[in-house]
Amino acid sequence: MSATIALLGQPNSGKSTLFNALTGLRQHVGNWPGKTVEKKEGTFTHKGDTYSVADLPGSYSMSANSDEEVITRDFIASGKADVVCILADSSQLERSLFMLADYAGLSAPCFLVLNMADVAKKRGKKIDAKKIEQKLGIPVMLFSATDTKSYDTFYATLERALKEKSHINVSALEAEYEKIDGYQNIQQRISDCTIPGYTPMWLTVKTLEHDKVVTAKLKNALPDEVMEQIEQQTSGTETAIAAGECKFKWIDSILNGAVTETKTKAALGKLDRIYTHKFWGKPAVVLTVLFGLLASFIPALPVMGIGSGVDAVNAMIRSSMLEAGTSAFLTGLLCDVLIQSLSYVIKMLGFVFGVTLVFGMLEEIGAMARISYVFDNTMGKLGLQGKSVMPFLVSFGCTMGGAAGARVIDNWGQKVLTIALAWAVPCGAAWAIIPMLSTVFFGAGAPLLIVALLLVMILHMWITAIIFGRKLVKTEDKCGMIMELPPYHKPKWGALMRYVFGRTKDTFFRVVKVVLLVCGIFWLLSYGGSTGENSILEKVGLAIEPVTKFFGMPWQLFLAFIASSVGKEGAVGVITALYSGGSIGTAFSEAMAGGARAANLNELLLANVTRPEALAFIFAITFNLPCVVALAATYQEIHSVKWTAKIALYYTVSALLLGCIAYHIGLLIW
Amino acid sequence: MINMQKLLALLKDGHSRTVEMLAAELHTSADDIRRQIEYLEQIGAIKRIAFPKGNGCSGCTGCEGGTGCKGCMPANAESNMGEMWEVVSGN
Missing domain, CATH: 3.40.50.300 (P-loop containing nucleotide triphosphate hydrolases)
Incomplete structure (x- = not known):
């Protein structure tokens, strides 16, 4: 057989x-x-x-x-x-x-x-x-x-x-189907031999479910007027839903009495009860993220220390080079451009590591999915769909990712608004340099500044939604989403650490390239030699300073702000070049005079930049347009030069405005 | 009204819900909701939201080749984000 x-x-x-x-x-x-x-x-x-x-x-x-x-x-x-x-x-x-x-x-x-x-x-x-x-x-x-x-x-x-x-x-199942309006009408018109291999019941149910292949086959087998009647009776999703419901009822009747289970209550977990709470959900999520960000300072601080160590070594190299009679140009190139940039990049890496670890961990344990649930209604208030939360979350890593993530939004206006708002979310590069600069300028006050920046981010998104929303989105009835939240689980430490180190390594090489390039260019432009004469850049800078001062920034910081539009890391390159480069003359003479220690850049920065100015600068670069590549990515997604330009201009102006406000608030404090 | 229509009607208020919440509101089990979701997706009444895999970030090495960005998110990030469905308009 x-x-x-x-x-x-x-x-x-x-x-x-x-x-x-x-x-x-x-x-x-x-x-x-x-x-x-x-x-x-x-x-x-x-x-x-x-x-x-x-x-x-x-x-x-x-x-x-x-x-x-x-x-x-x-x-x-x-x-x-x-x-x-x-x-x-x-x-x-x-x-x-x-x-x-x-x-x-x-x-x-x-x-x-x-x-x-x-x-x-x-x-x-x-x-x-x-x-x-x-x-x-x-x-x-x-x-x-x-x-x-x-x-x-x-x-x-x-x-x-x-x-x-x-x-x-199938008698019990057919009894269920017979309760559907129109079932019997259709079933009577089909016989066992209409399409061989399928019973009339089965074919009828498939027409109720709008099965394309069955409908096409029936069209060949049945007269046109019969088919028309059938199609009239099955229009809309109601019949399909009814047919599915019959199957579920039948399954339940089969299982009834045949399956016994010791009921495990489908209660929400303790954490989920807080996160999905109507009132406490949002504060709980915000506090979780804030706490996570602050916790990310912990691994960052020792790395900051290493960066400072490089500063000390740098000072030693500088003075010994000058003592040995190396030219001021070479010394400047090595110490001010190369080593100084490296020191900043190392200081940043700690924060990249910390923030990536925190976000990666929130992701791994399933907290990110809860965040998107909690902010679903908030999105509605901004005129967006609930799924816009996802591009925002991705934007914490990279604004380009956020722009690409906005592809899930079919409505063009809502897509543009989502991307416009995603720009306000500080990206991975911002998370590297903002905490670092904050720590340099404000020391222990840095975490407080980060909290302030996040609050301003929320305000920024809210105002931006109002400004752009009117033209981009119409109020319409929207349906809620269904969400399957992943179960909480312990992070897979191996995979998580591989990701964190991988990303830190990537950031290191990218940032080194950008910072070195920008720093090198600006250092050359500002290099005045030991003659003490002002470089062209300095002349231009001093000429525009009255305007930049209005926004609370000396010309050096303003140029750094401009550079941050290309890429946030660029700002660090400019600072390095302009503040240490300018001091080369003094450092040279100090060393010649047998000065024990050349000035360290941190001290130089603190001596030349007041706290309100630093505050203005940090706010301005945080909320400046993310980077040119993100600009290109935005154009690619929304296909509108007009709107891409509008958003970019809006961000430049609003960043300067925020800097100006921050400066004046700073003046009140200090 | 039958169950799956009740489920769709609930969502019309614009609020999103988790599977467990739907189960509680419709007085049924989470597994019953899950099979309803599967069926509604099959007949095209709801749609699974698929976030683009390679998200086009050129800022990290993981994005090269367009096979999904390993650098922007941990490797198994997608499964940790859960799943979402939206109601297809016109229903």
């Missing part, structure tokens, strides 16, 4: 495990004719009989939503299989029996394998296969494809199924 078995099941029902266990090496893998869907066939012998097995492509149901499903359906209807083995996941029968419910009404005989019985047992579910078998009228067995011992039962059930050739008892 020989027989053909077809394996049918949803993805993850354990179909492949069973197929591999049955056929071993006697497999043939190819493609279904004319399709790119993988075709797996194999053979096995049992008690002298040869069986061939067709592993049908995994699909959700028997509907024609994909090539996989059409192939599966055609194969079964063709009658090539003597018996169809339907697999279901025992641990979630409510869901996985959907395939069986959708199969009911096809003419090929079948049996049901409740796979992953071991998992179900562990979850406290007791399944009575005999009871299910009585209700269905086909052989039903509990099974664990991974357990070699359970294969004897499998072979026995298979033999029984081949002998009995039984079909699913």
Whole structure:
């Protein structure tokens, strides 16, 4: 005797495990004719009989939503299989029996394998296969494809199924379908031979579900006026929803009394009860993020120390070079450009490490998903859809990522607004240099400044939404989203650390390139030699200073602000060049005079820049346009020169304005 | 009104909900909600929100090749972000 078995099941029902266990090496893998869907066939012998097995492509149901499903359906209807083995996941029968419910009404005989019985047992579910078998009228067995011992039962059930050739008892299911408006009307017009292999019930349900392939086939088989009537009765999603509901009811009636489970309460976890709370959710999330950011200072501070060590070494090298008679130009190039830039980059790295670690950890434990839930309604208030939260979260890493992430928003106006707001979110580069500069200027006051910046960010986004929103978004009825929050879990430390170190390394090389380049250019432009004469750059700077002072910035910081539009790191390059470069004359003469120690850049900065000026500068570069590449990415996503330019101009002006306000507030404080 | 229509009607107020919240509001189990989501997605009444994989950030080495950005987010970040579905307009 020989027989053909077809394996049918949803993805993850354990179909492949069973197929591999049955056929071993006697497999043939190819493609279904004319399709790119993988075709797996194999053979096995049992008690002298040869069986061939067709592993049908995994699909959700028997509907024609994909090539996989059409192939599966055609194969079964063709009658090539003597018996169809339907697999279901025992641990979630409510869901996985959907395939069986959708199969009911096809003419090929079948049996049901409740796979992953071991998992179900562990979850406290007791399944009575005999009871299910009585209700269905086909052989039903509990099974664990991974357990070699359970294969004897499998072979026995298979033999029984081949002998009995039984079909699913569909009377209860059909009784449910008959309650749907229009079901009987359609069903009466279809006969057993309208399309061979499918029962009228099955075909009727597929028309209710708007199955394209079935509808097309019926069009060929039925008169036009009948088809018109059918199409009228099935328009809209209501009939499809009703048909699905019938299947669920039928599944529940099959499981009722056959499955007992020790109920594990589907209560929200303790943390989720806080995060998803109507009132406390937002403060809890904001505090979590703030606390995380402040915690990121902890790993950053020792690294700051190393950077300062480089400063000390730099000072030593400088004085010994000058003592040895090396030219001021070379000394400046090495000490002011190369080593000084390096010292800043190292100081930044600590913060890159800290912030990446914190955000990576929030991501890993599943907190980021909660954040997007909590701010869903806030997005609505900004005139955006809930899913805009995601581009904002991505923008904390990289604004370009945020712009690309806005692709999920179909409405153009909302997409533009989302990107415009995402610009206000400080990106990874900002998180590297802002805390570093804050620490240089304000020491222990830096964390407070970070908190202030974040609060201003929220305010900024709110105002920007009002300014741009009026033109970009119309108020419309919107539907809420359904969210499946991931379970909380401990971070996978290995993967997390690889990511954090990888990103820190990437940032290091990128930042070194930018800072060195910008610093080098500005140092050369400002290099006045030891003659004490003003360089061209200095002359220009002094000329524009009356204007820049209005925004609270000396000309050097203003140039750094301009450079930060290209890339935030550029600002550090400019500061390094202009503040240390300008001092070369003094340092030179000091060293010549036997001065013990050349001035350190930090001290120079603090001596030349007042606290209100520093405050103005930090606010201005934080909220300046993120970088030129982000500008390009924005254009790429919104395809509008006008709006890209508008947003860029708005950010430049508002950043200067924020700097100006910060400066005057600073004047009040200090 | 049948269950899946109740679910869609609930979302019309504009508030997003988690699977557990829907289960509580509709007096059913989370697994029942999950199978409803699967079905509604199949018939095109709701749509899974797919965030672009390679997000086009050129700022890190992980983005090269367009196979998803390893540098902007940890490797398995997507599974940690959970899943979202939105109602397809016109329903």
